[in-house]
Amino acid sequence: MLLNLCLLLTAAFVLSLSYREWPVRRAPLAHWGRVAFSALTALLLVWYSAPVGDLKVDLRYVPVALVTLRYGIGPGSLVALGPVAWRLMDSETGGAVALANALSVLLLAGVLRSRLNLKQLRVTQWPTLLVPYLGVGVAVFVVPGAQILAPWLYLGMLALHGLATLAVLGVLSARLQLLRLTFEARQQSRQDDLTGLGNRQAFDEGLARLPGGSQLALLDVDQFRRLNEEHGAAVGDRALRYIAQVLRDEVGPGAYRLSGEEFALLLDLGSETAARTVVERVQARLADPGEVPWANLSVSAGLATRLPREQPGELRHRADEALYLAKANGRNRLILSPHAPRPASVPDAPGDIRPRHSLWQSQRSTVRLLAQRRPLTDTDWLEVLRGAVDTVDGVEAASLNIREGNRFRMCAVVAYDPALLGLEFTEAAQLRWYGGPAEDWRRGKPRAATMSDMQRAWLDEDSVLPAHDSERLDRAGHRERLRTNLCVPVVLDGEVVAHLNLDSLSKEDAFPAGVMQDAELFAQQIAALLQLQDRWRELEQLSHLHAHLSRADDEQLAAHLAETAHDLLRTTYTLLMRYDPYADALVPAAEAGLGVNPLEAPTLARGEGVAWRALSTGQVIRVDDILTARGAFRPPVSHPERRALMVVPLLSRTGDPLGALCLLRDLPRPFRTPDEALAQMLASVGARVMEGRAHVTDLEVTLDAALTMLGVALEARDFETQGHTQRVQDLARRMGEALQLCGPQLTALRRGAALHDIGKLCIPDAVLLKPGALSAEERAVVERHAPLGAALVARIPFLEPEAQQVVRSHHERWDGGGYPDGLAGTQTPLLARLFALCDVYDALTSERPYKRAMSHESALAVLRDGRGTQFDPDLLDLFCRVVTPRPGVES
Numbered sequence: 001m002l003l004n005l006c007l008l009l010t011a012a013f014v015l016s017l018s019y020r021e022w023p024v025r026r027a028p029l030a031h032w033g034r035v036a037f038s039a040l041t042a043l044l045l046v047w048y049s050a051p052v053g054d055l056k057v058d059l060r061y062v063p064v065a066l067v068t069l070r071y072g073i074g075p076g077s078l079v080a081l082g083p084v085a086w087r088l089m090d091s092e093t094g095g096a097v098a099l100a101n102a103l104s105v106l107l108l109a110g111v112l113r114s115r116l117n118l119k120q121l122r123v124t125q126w127p128t129l130l131v132p133y134l135g136v137g138v139a140v141f142v143v144p145g146a147q148i149l150a151p152w153l154y155l156g157m158l159a160l161h162g163l164a165t166l167a168v169l170g171v172l173s174a175r176l177q178l179l180r181l182t183f184e185a186r187q188q189s190r191q192d193d194l195t196g197l198g199n200r201q202a203f204d205e206g207l208a209r210l211p212g213g214s215q216l217a218l219l220d221v222d223q224f225r226r227l228n229e230e231h232g233a234a235v236g237d238r239a240l241r242y243i244a245q246v247l248r249d250e251v252g253p254g255a256y257r258l259s260g261e262e263f264a265l266l267l268d269l270g271s272e273t274a275a276r277t278v279v280e281r282v283q284a285r286l287a288d289p290g291e292v293p294w295a296n297l298s299v300s301a302g303l304a305t306r307l308p309r310e311q312p313g314e315l316r317h318r319a320d321e322a323l324y325l326a327k328a329n330g331r332n333r334l335i336l337s338p339h340a341p342r343p344a345s346v347p348d349a350p351g352d353i354r355p356r357h358s359l360w361q362s363q364r365s366t367v368r369l370l371a372q373r374r375p376l377t378d379t380d381w382l383e384v385l386r387g388a389v390d391t392v393d394g395v396e397a398a399s400l401n402i403r404e405g406n407r408f409r410m411c412a413v414v415a416y417d418p419a420l421l422g423l424e425f426t427e428a429a430q431l432r433w434y435g436g437p438a439e440d441w442r443r444g445k446p447r448a449a450t451m452s453d454m455q456r457a458w459l460d461e462d463s464v465l466p467a468h469d470s471e472r473l474d475r476a477g478h479r480e481r482l483r484t485n486l487c488v489p490v491v492l493d494g495e496v497v498a499h500l501n502l503d504s505l506s507k508e509d510a511f512p513a514g515v516m517q518d519a520e521l522f523a524q525q526i527a528a529l530l531q532l533q534d535r536w537r538e539l540e541q542l543s544h545l546h547a548h549l550s551r552a553d554d555e556q557l558a559a560h561l562a563e564t565a566h567d568l569l570r571t572t573y574t575l576l577m578r579y580d581p582y583a584d585a586l587v588p589a590a591e592a593g594l595g596v597n598p599l600e601a602p603t604l605a606r607g608e609g610v611a612w613r614a615l616s617t618g619q620v621i622r623v624d625d626i627l628t629a630r631g632a633f634r635p636p637v638s639h640p641e642r643r644a645l646m647v648v649p650l651l652s653r654t655g656d657p658l659g660a661l662c663l664l665r666d667l668p669r670p671f672r673t674p675d676e677a678l679a680q681m682l683a684s685v686g687a688r689v690m691e692g693r694a695h696v697t698d699l700e701v702t703l704d705a706a707l708t709m710l711g712v713a714l715e716a717r718d719f720e721t722q723g724h725t726q727r728v729q730d731l732a733r734r735m736g737e738a739l740q741l742c743g744p745q746l747t748a749l750r751r752g753a754a755l756h757d758i759g760k761l762c763i764p765d766a767v768l769l770k771p772g773a774l775s776a777e778e779r780a781v782v783e784r785h786a787p788l789g790a791a792l793v794a795r796i797p798f799l800e801p802e803a804q805q806v807v808r809s810h811h812e813r814w815d816g817g818g819y820p821d822g823l824a825g826t827q828t829p830l831l832a833r834l835f836a837l838c839d840v841y842d843a844l845t846s847e848r849p850y851k852r853a854m855s856h857e858s859a860l861a862v863l864r865d866g867r868g869t870q871f872d873p874d875l876l877d878l879f880c881r882v883v884t885p886r887p888g889v890e891s
Contacts, residue, residue: 022183023183302325484509492534586659615649659690749803755807784820
């Protein structure tokens with residue numbers, strides 16, 4: 001019987017696998033398949049019966065009873081037919097008993113079926129499962145030799161059948177319960193929590209199933225950020241729920257919320273005209289006037305019809321393009337994708353709408369590249385250039401030259417011979433090719449040139465190019481095919497850092513004013529990418545500077561420091577002068593940029609030149625034109641334009657002279673405040689290592705100086721108000737001392753405070769320096785600075801893990817609503833919770849471009865409002881006791 005029970009449960013498990021989805025659908029084929037499987041199971045159980053005289057004891061009637069209870073007497077009879085026939089052929093007596101038992105099971109189960117629901121079986125109903133088997137086993141009372149054990153055999157068989165029935169129902173119920181829970185979890189994962197519409201996952205699944213000829217509509221609420229700013233996030237949420245209700249009313253299950261205020265509709269209405277009518281009806285309903293804040297909403301929409309064999313991503317792209325056109329040309333419009341077939345009755349798009357082709361996609365590609373933490377390759381620049389060719393009207397070929405040091409290298413071409421790649425141009429050659437005033441060139445003003453203009457430019461350009469480069473450019477550049485060239489200088493921090501050349505091979509008037517505007521958008525994208533490149537390059541070189549200098553000898557140290565300054569500050573010439581205490585003079589130690597032998601530079605006795613003036617004052621000296629500066633040194637080999645000078649003093653901790661860093665640039669590129677801050681940091685690192693790199697104390701001071709100066713450099717780049725880094729360090733130190741933190745913790749806190757916003761190096765200036773409120777997407781970009789900063793500082797040698805925690809977690813909240821990890825309570829590291837108070841207090845009491853400074857008491861009141869929600873209650877109480885008004889802040 002144990003083998004019989006195991007076979008029955010195994011068959012029940014196999015049968016349960018036939019249920020594949022929830023809710024269970026009663027398909028005829030599946031229904032009769034389960035009946036047939038039950039009949040085979042009954043035969044299998046008979047095969048392995050246990051003999052008792054002429055009788056055979058088994059569990060064959062369990063499948064009969066369950067099928068009868070579930071499907072009725074007819075299907076149950078089919079299950080019972082096989083075992084009865086088998087027993088009749090095997091034994092006349094056994095067949096008669098089997099027939100009687102089968103009839104009793106069928107009759108009793110049939111009667112019980114109307115009173116028992118197997119789907120909702122309660123514990124109190126379990127005894128009723130014995131009823132179908134009351135007639136099974138009665139034959140043991142008349143079988144010769146079994147009368148003595150008959151009562152026990154009967155009761156045992158009855159109990160065994162009941163338990164086996166419960167076990168089979170348990171197996172099937174467990175399978176159905178698993179299907180139900182899986183279905184509910186899948187439904188919840190495919191539903192937007194706020195609106196109840198399908199989410200992005202559900203949309204992707206629906207889009208993949210959308211048949212050809214059906215429509216996809218993408219909708220975006222216009223000026224939704226203003227609604228949030230004027231009325232608050234709660235009203236914004238109610239507006240989104242209202243929009244969702246309108247979409248449900250009009251479309252039903254085909255409406256989805258993709259993100260923020262962006263929605264999608266999947267429409268299978270038979271025609272594009274019908275789909276357009278639905279979208280226009282949605283726009284009209286949302287525009288209804290009313291007294292609630294979310295009345296009179298406007299919605300921009302893009303509509304695309306799925307073409308034969310079109311991939312879902314391609315359809316989404318076309319609808320996205322149409323949506324961008326709608327928003328870019330006045331908003332509250334419905335634009336149909338121009339690639340979709342349209343009925344003749346549908347009017348064309350308004351004539352004032354100018355197609356943008358792949359501009360939206362190109363901008364997304366740029367954002368994707370900005371988000372990647374790696375240096376850009378020529379393949380990346382080719383992708384950007386292809387975007388310009390595909391987007392800007394009339395462009396048939398293009399090239400991109402990127403500044404590398406003092407030369408421009410051609411890093412990408414489209415529709416030209418790849419032999420042009422790697423060709424280098426001097427700044428003078430690029431300016432001659434531009435052909436316009438140098439002031440316009442440095443402002444990034446686009447220039448359109450005809451064939452005659454280009455021929456004159458070629459003559460001038462060839463005069464400053466080597467002969468082999470001129471021949472290569474003439475041969476691979478297909479000059480004879482050019483008709484019009486649009487040259488867009490890419491400007492960053494007042495310096496031309498790239499040349500974008502867009503060419504027409506067929507028209508001489510291919511680039512009107514509107515096209516130039518589109519080209520300037522690509523110049524801005526290239527500038528943003530180059531700025532990110534510069535920041536990554538600066539950070540990587542600074543993070544490795546300590547290790548390089550610590551392992552170098554004196555000569556290597558000087559050369560490395562000069563090369564790093566030359567590279568990071570884009571100088572045309574860099575000279576490092578070292579103080580010789582025996583001669584009491586500055587002597588040349590290393591140079592970079594012009595290939596001049598350092599021995600040709602002069603030795604400056606004490607008091608001579610700008611370098612000694614910088615050492616005597618301890619201040620960086622910037623000179624826009626060295627011809628006007630008394631005692632300024634000019635290298636023997638120099639271009640007449642290289643006249644912008646900056647001298648950075650290298651002083652010991654006691655103020656003794658160690659040397660001076662002399663930097664030269666061209667006259668139109670004077671040094672600015674951010675350059676000064678970066679040079680000071682380099683000088684600080686170099687001075688500390690020069691003074692005694694073998695001592696651990698000096699290494700610690702060097703690291704602290706570098707980190708603090710990096711924070712100051714960030715301020716100089718307008719990431720914070722002036723003095724923010726020093727103030728939060730002082731506040732954090734006082735709090736740490738009040739908490740009696742140990743020395744290593746105080747050091748980690750100080751360094752974490754210096755670098756807390758280093759991740760903002762990776763945030764675009766357009767977002768970071770925006771004077772107004774940020775959109776949800778922009779806020780998400782800004783919030784990425786915490787994990788990005790943690791990843792950056794992880795590369796800095798010797799930086800404590802607790803300092804890294806400050807960088808990553810200082811925007812976490814006590815209630816778990818912060819970012820980036822949503823830590824709550826003491827899950828946030830102590831130093832990060834402490835520093836959050838210092839950072840917020842200084843932000844409140846500092847003047848920013850978008851707000852005035854709060855008084856000390858007002859700032860403390862704001863902090864107390866966040867007690868137990870934003871801030872650690874105990875630390876907040878201590879902070880309020882420790883902090884005092886700083887000078888310039890009202891008490």
